[in-house]
Amino acid sequence: MSRPEYELLAQLRAAAPAPAATTLRLIQEEEAEGATAEAYQYFRDQTGRTDVPGIVKCFGINPPAVRQMIDMSSSLLFHDGFLNRRQKELIATWVSHLNACPYCLDSHGFFLLVHGGARTALDSLTAGDLAGADLAPAEEKLLAYAEKVNGASFRITRADVDTLIALGWTEDQIAETVHVTAMMGLCNRVANAFGLPSQNFLALTP
Numbered sequence: 001m002s003r004p005e006y007e008l009l010a011q012l013r014a015a016a017p018a019p020a021a022t023t024l025r026l027i028q029e030e031e032a033e034g035a036t037a038e039a040y041q042y043f044r045d046q047t048g049r050t051d052v053p054g055i056v057k058c059f060g061i062n063p064p065a066v067r068q069m070i071d072m073s074s075s076l077l078f079h080d081g082f083l084n085r086r087q088k089e090l091i092a093t094w095v096s097h098l099n100a101c102p103y104c105l106d107s108h109g110f111f112l113l114v115h116g117g118a119r120t121a122l123d124s125l126t127a128g129d130l131a132g133a134d135l136a137p138a139e140e141k142l143l144a145y146a147e148k149v150n151g152a153s154f155r156i157t158r159a160d161v162d163t164l165i166a167l168g169w170t171e172d173q174i175a176e177t178v179h180v181t182a183m184m185g186l187c188n189r190v191a192n193a194f195g196l197p198s199q200n201f202l203a204l205t206p
Contacts, residue, residue: 016051023195027060110201
């Protein structure tokens with residue numbers, strides 16, 4: 001699967017950063033053995049990225065979970081589905097802001113730019129200004145729906161869905177919005193609890 005974000009990252013970064021201090025221990029690449037080492041190699045083989053990111057290492061004590069997270073992210077997030085990559089990265093960036101996750105906000109903000117998102121939209125989303133992101137009304141409403149899924153999913157009603165359908169979204173696209181939002185909620189909470197710092201991808205962009 002093509003990962004243009006990782007291809008660009010390889011061009012922009014001279015070398016992978018040194019491991020950062022975290023609140024929970026990560027199994028680093030140089031110490032990984034057995035099934036964990038194999039799972040890390042699975043990530044490299046599937047993505048083309050030579051260094052294993054912190055969010056993957058957070059699952060290093062459970063190698064099957066590493067592979068499952070790689071497969072899920074590949075099929076759900078890093079892939080055009082009912083939503084395209086730019087739309088998915090809009091959701092991922094917005095949800096990462098809502099959950100105050102510096103690690104995911106930086107990486108998915110970078111991915112958003114790679115997949116055609118405007119820098120002005122990124123700056124507004126990272127500042128918490130959805131209305132100022134200058135998105136099409138339908139996309140702004142979709143992100144507002146993602147915000148409700150993220151923070152108050154028990155309040156979602158059929159009326160919320162019908163509002164989006166009236167704006168041109170299909171039920172499959174709305175369902176995929178739920179999936180992407182929920183996956184990002186998982187990643188945000190894991191990254192925050194492990195204390196993953198920003199990878200500073202956005203600092204590499206003009």
